[in-house]
Amino acid sequence: MRWILSLCLGIGPVACVSEVQDPSFPSQDPTFVAQVDRAAQVLGLHPTTDLDHAHLAMWDGSTPAVTCLTFADWATAKLATRAPEPRQLRMPQSPPRRRQDATRRRPLGLDEPQLTAQDRLSVRLVQTALDSSNVRSSLFRARDLDLEDRSTEWGGTLDWGDDGWFIEAAPGQSAGDDTVFERRPSDFWKMFRGAIPFHFHARNLNMSAVAGPGGTDLQAAESHGVPALVITSLSEDRLQVDWYRRGGVVVDLGEIER
Numbered sequence: 001m002r003w004i005l006s007l008c009l010g011i012g013p014v015a016c017v018s019e020v021q022d023p024s025f026p027s028q029d030p031t032f033v034a035q036v037d038r039a040a041q042v043l044g045l046h047p048t049t050d051l052d053h054a055h056l057a058m059w060d061g062s063t064p065a066v067t068c069l070t071f072a073d074w075a076t077a078k079l080a081t082r083a084p085e086p087r088q089l090r091m092p093q094s095p096p097r098r099r100q101d102a103t104r105r106r107p108l109g110l111d112e113p114q115l116t117a118q119d120r121l122s123v124r125l126v127q128t129a130l131d132s133s134n135v136r137s138s139l140f141r142a143r144d145l146d147l148e149d150r151s152t153e154w155g156g157t158l159d160w161g162d163d164g165w166f167i168e169a170a171p172g173q174s175a176g177d178d179t180v181f182e183r184r185p186s187d188f189w190k191m192f193r194g195a196i197p198f199h200f201h202a203r204n205l206n207m208s209a210v211a212g213p214g215g216t217d218l219q220a221a222e223s224h225g226v227p228a229l230v231i232t233s234l235s236e237d238r239l240q241v242d243w244y245r246r247g248g249v250v251v252d253l254g255e256i257e258r
């Protein structure tokens with residue numbers, strides 16, 4: 001199974017980058033097809049993208065404790081299973097940021113009915129993780145490295161490990177355009193175990209004019225199906241955080257300080 005997934009995930013999807021085409025996917029390998037069918041049946045999830053197939057192919061045979069209506073719900077259930085109980089939802093303290101065209105009217109309040117119970121759980125997990133000084137300092141360090149790196153945006157994953165919340169960040173895999181982030185295939189292994197993907201908008205120190213996910217970021221979310229974050233650099237000591245997922249759902253989580 002692993003080699004098939006390596007092959008599949010080697011196609012190199014994306015945030016900030018739109019086109020991924022691989023005519024050989026989904027794999028017709030019988031083992032792969034059987035695993036995906038079985039997982040889809042047990043979990044009640046219907047794959048619509050190549051990455052949904054890859055996500056299902058990583059099913060470990062366990063059934064989530066809660067009903068999962070979407071792939072995002074399933075990813076959140078996996079993270080919630082290993083992370084400790086998150087704190088309650090908090091409304092952002094900072095005023096809403098100006099938006100990119102694609103999402104100008106889309107950010108939702110935390111109390112709006114479009115958000116599912118699992119969406120709110122995902123946001124609570126993120127807010128709890130961002131309370132960790134280790135996570136915040138790692139994010140600012142990665143943002144600083146992204147600022148210095150003129151060849152690509154940076155990104156990575158937020159996850160819970162034995163020692164608490166942590167992030168892993170690295171340059172995107174296609175160097176040559178500082179406005180795009182092309183996610184490394186290894187991130188998808190982590191995302192399909194529940195880690196939350198993020199990327200920076202940090203071409204300059206103040207990127208408030210492009211706060212939040214752009215059109216290609218939303219397309220990437222349609223493709224991978226799991227909750228994601230975009231971290232926008234506002235100043236030396238402030239970052240804007242936005243949560244988004246498939247369906248064009250975007251939530252403004254406000255700012256964090258160094």
Ligand SMILES: [Zn+2]
Pocket residue numbers: 015016199200201213214217230
């Ligand atoms: Zn982006």
